[in-house]
Amino acid sequence: MSLEIRNLTKIYGQQKALSDISFKVNEGEIVGFLGPNGAGKSTTMKIATCYLPPTAGQVAVCGFDVVEQPMKVKQITGYLPEHNPLYLDLYVHEYLSFIGGLYGLSGQRLRKRVGEIVELCGLGLEQNKQIEALSKGYRQRVGLAQALIHDPAVLILDEPTSGLDPNQLVEIRKLIKAVSHSKTVIFSTHIMQEVQALCKRVVVINNGEIVADDNLDSLLRQQSSTLAIVVEFEGSVTIDQLKLLPGVSDVYLVEGFKFKVLAIDGADLRPELFRFAADNKLSLIGLKQEENSLENIFRELTTSTAVSGQEI
Numbered sequence: 001m002s003l004e005i006r007n008l009t010k011i012y013g014q015q016k017a018l019s020d021i022s023f024k025v026n027e028g029e030i031v032g033f034l035g036p037n038g039a040g041k042s043t044t045m046k047i048a049t050c051y052l053p054p055t056a057g058q059v060a061v062c063g064f065d066v067v068e069q070p071m072k073v074k075q076i077t078g079y080l081p082e083h084n085p086l087y088l089d090l091y092v093h094e095y096l097s098f099i100g101g102l103y104g105l106s107g108q109r110l111r112k113r114v115g116e117i118v119e120l121c122g123l124g125l126e127q128n129k130q131i132e133a134l135s136k137g138y139r140q141r142v143g144l145a146q147a148l149i150h151d152p153a154v155l156i157l158d159e160p161t162s163g164l165d166p167n168q169l170v171e172i173r174k175l176i177k178a179v180s181h182s183k184t185v186i187f188s189t190h191i192m193q194e195v196q197a198l199c200k201r202v203v204v205i206n207n208g209e210i211v212a213d214d215n216l217d218s219l220l221r222q223q224s225s226t227l228a229i230v231v232e233f234e235g236s237v238t239i240d241q242l243k244l245l246p247g248v249s250d251v252y253l254v255e256g257f258k259f260k261v262l263a264i265d266g267a268d269l270r271p272e273l274f275r276f277a278a279d280n281k282l283s284l285i286g287l288k289q290e291e292n293s294l295e296n297i298f299r300e301l302t303t304s305t306a307v308s309g310q311e312i
Contacts, residue, residue, distance in 0.1 A: 001063070002027045002154050002184035003048060008057035010043050010208075017043045019208040020057070027153075030180050032195035032216075033188040035205040036302050041188040042082055044205070045158050048186075049079040062153055075103070078147035082158040082188075084139060086146075088132035092123055095131060096145055103150035113149060121145040121175060137168030144175060155179065157187035161194055173197055192294045202294075206302040219297060228290040229269050232258040234283035245272045250303075258286070 003025040010018040018040045025031050035041050046052040048059050050070040058065060064072040087095055096114045105113055118127050121141045126134060131142060140160060147155060160176065161169050169191070176185065176198060189195060195202060195216070202219060204212040212219060235257065242251045242259060247267035252260040263269045270287060277284050290296065 001025075002029070002061065003186065004058075004060045005044070005048070006058045006060075008044070008047065008059060009055045010040075010047065010052070011055045017208055018047075018055075021205065021208070021210050022057075023203050023210060023213050025184055025186055027184055029201060030176075030185045030199050031187075032199040032202040033186055033205070034195065034202055034298060035188075039205045039302070040208045041205060042158055045079075045081075045156050045186075045188065049077055049156055050074055051079075075150070076153045078150070078152035078155045078183075080140075080143045080147045080155075080157045080160055082162065084143040086131050086139060086142060089130060091128060091130055092134075092142055092145075093118065093127040095142065096149055099146045100149045105150065113151075117145045117149055120148070120178070122171070135168075137164055137171065140164065140168070140172055141175070144172070144179075148179060153183060155183050155185045155187075157185065159189060160187055161189060161191060169194070192298065196294055204298065204301050211301045212297075216294070220294065227263045227267070227269075228296055229261045229263070229273065230254065230258065230286065230288045230290060231261055231273050231284065232256075232286040233277065234285055235280075237280075237282065242276070245269070245276055247272060260290075 001024055005024070006022050008018055008021050009016070021040075021044070033041055033044070043052065047054050047066060048061060050066050050073050053067060060066070061073045062076050064076070066073050087098075090098065093114055096117060097110060100110045100113055118124055121144055123138070123141055123145060126138050131139065134142065144160065147157070157176070161172050164172060173194060176187070179185070180198075199216055201215055202212065203210060237257050237259070239251045239253060239259065242248060242261055247264050247269055248261055249264045250262045254260055261269055261273070270289065273287060274284070
C-alpha cells in the first residue's frame with residue numbers, strides 16, 4: 001500500500017478542515033484528488049508529506065507513519081506544492097544538485113542523477129540558466145525535477161498544471177505520464193481534462209469529507225443521473241424563470257441568455273424548453289443535450305459548496 005489514510009481529521013482553531021476521512025492508494029496507481037477550493041485537498045497533501053500534523057487519525061506512506069517516522073516518509077516521497085517554491089537566484093543544475101544533496105546524494109552519484117532528471121524533465125537547454133529567467137512552464141518542470149531527484153516511490157503533486165498555457169499543459173501531462181510507470185502518483189487539479197487524460201481513479205473531497213472514491217470509468221457511468229441541456233435564447237430570460245419548469249433541478253448562467261439547465265433523474269427537458277420558448281414568444285438560438293462528463297459529476301458531488309457559499 002503506497003498511501004493509507006485512516007480517519008484523518010484536521011482542525012484549525014474552531015474550523016474543521018478534514019472530517020474523519022479515509023482512503024487508500026495502491027502501488028502504481030495514478031489518482032486524481034479533486035475538490036473545490038477550500039475542500040481540504042492541500043491540507044491532506046501537506047499532512048501526507050509531513051508538513052502539517054494531523055489533529056486525529058493516521059496517515060502512512062509505504063507503511064511509514066507520518067507522525068512517528070517523518071524522515072522515512074520524506075525519503076520516499078516527492079512533493080510539488082501548489083505554489084512552487086524555488087530559489088530563483090540559483091541555476092537549474094545548481095538547484096537540483098542542492099536538493100539532491102539534501103537527500104544524501106553526493107559525488108558521481110549526484111552528478112549522474114542530476115543529468116538523468118534534467119533529461120527526463122526536458123531541461124537540457126535550460127540547465128545553465130538562472131531559475132528566475134525561466135518561463136512558468138519550465139519552472140514547473142524544475143519543481144517536478146526537484147520532487148523526482150531522489151527517485152521517490154510516491155509522487156504527490158498539488159495543482160501541478162496551475163497557470164500553464166495549453167502547450168505547457170500538454171508537456172507537463174506527458175512528463176507526469178512518463179514518470180508514473182514506476183511510481184504511485186497522487187495529484188490535485190481543477191482541470192477535468194487532465195484527470196481524464198491521466199487517471200484511472202478519482203477521489204473527490206467536499207467540505208472536508210470524501211464524497212466519491214471510484215474508478216473513473218465507473219464514476220462516469222454510474223455516479224450521475226443528471227442530464228444537462230445547454231440552451232440559448234434570443235430574448236431576455238432569467239434563471240428563476242427556467243427553475244420553475246417541470247423536471248429542472250438547477251440552472252447556471254453561461255453568458256448572456258445562454259444557460260446550462262440540469263434535469264431531475266435523467267428527465268428530457270427539451271420539450272419543456274420548446275414549450276417555454278413558444279409560450280413566451282422567444283426564439284431559440286441553440287439547444288444541445290450534454291453528454292455525461294466528469295465536470296458535471298464534479299459539480300453534482302460538490303453542489304453543497306455552490307449552494308451554501310461556504311468553504312473550508
